[in-house]
Amino acid sequence: xxxxxxxxxxxxxxxxxxxxxxxxxxxxxxxxxxxxxxxxxxxxxxxxxxxxxxxxxxxxxxxxxxxxxxxxxxxxxxxxxxxxxxxxxxxxxxxxxxxxxxxxxxxxxxxxxxxxxxxxxxxxxxxxxxxxxxxxxxxxxxxxxxxxxxxxxxxxxxxxxxxxxxxxxxxxxxxxxxxxxx
Numbered sequence: 001x002x003x004x005x006x007x008x009x010x011x012x013x014x015x016x017x018x019x020x021x022x023x024x025x026x027x028x029x030x031x032x033x034x035x036x037x038x039x040x041x042x043x044x045x046x047x048x049x050x051x052x053x054x055x056x057x058x059x060x061x062x063x064x065x066x067x068x069x070x071x072x073x074x075x076x077x078x079x080x081x082x083x084x085x086x087x088x089x090x091x092x093x094x095x096x097x098x099x100x101x102x103x104x105x106x107x108x109x110x111x112x113x114x115x116x117x118x119x120x121x122x123x124x125x126x127x128x129x130x131x132x133x134x135x136x137x138x139x140x141x142x143x144x145x146x147x148x149x150x151x152x153x154x155x156x157x158x159x160x161x162x163x164x165x166x167x168x169x170x171x172x173x174x175x176x177x178x179x180x181x182x
Contacts, residue, residue, distance in 0.1 A: 002036040005161040008150040010125035011137070012037060014065050015147045015161075027053040039120055040111070048114045056114035060085055064125040068148065071129055072137055082126055089119035142166035 006012040016023045016033060024030050027046035030053050034040045046053040063081040070077045090110035098104055111117045128137070128150075136151040140161035147161035160166040 002033055003162075004037065005147050005165075006149050007152050008124065008128055008132075009037060009039070009121055010064050010068070010128045011148045011150055013061050013121050013125070014068065016061060017146065019144065019146055024054055024057060027051065030054055030057045034117070040117065046114065047112055047117055053114040053117065056118055060118050060122060060125075064121075067125065067129055068137065071134055077129060082122060082129070085115065085118065085122035086126060088113065088115035089123060090116055091119070140166050142169070 004012045004015075006015050024033065027050060031040065031046050048056075063085060067077045067079075067082055091107050094106055094108045096104050096106050107120075109116065109119055132150065136156055138149060138151055138158070139145075140147045140149070141159045142161070142165075145161055145166050147166075149158065149161055151158040
């Protein structure tokens with residue numbers, strides 16, 4: 001089961017390496033992740049040659065990771081690699097009839113190459129880097145966790161990637177430590 005803790009597509013992309021373990025081992029893994037993330041509508045085959053989507057997805061992930069880490073550290077972000085990924089985007093807008101008389105405007109992306117298929121993620125990363133309040137972009141406070149998230153809570157006090165994963169474990173450990181000290 002694929003879990004998403006980042007509350008933003010670019011951070012979810014970064015979170016595809018969990019505790020140092022790679023979650024993508026082939027094009028099919030990337031396609032399954034893209035489908036679960038709502039980035040592709042159909043579970044078709046990956047565009048390009050075998051392994052090309054995997055390589056492109058891992059490269060984009062590292063580009064995003066480097067840029068987010070630099071932005072979080074208050075350093076200058078090297079935009080060249082992300083701009084190269086954005087250059088592959090081919091999109092147009094489509095007016096879509098919704099239920100009743102509703103209409104919505106939706107972006108439609110070309111998906112003929114791995115880079116085109118990943119272009120919406122590159123756009124999401126660029127949007128995050130350009131507009132997010134980076135005080136709210138955080139790494140989980142669990143020392144062993146590598147996951148990042150965008151704190152969208154009302155109080156902006158989120159500390160853990162997930163209460164079910166790291167939050168509960170750390171709270172139980174703190175409780176046991178207090179019990180041991182008393």
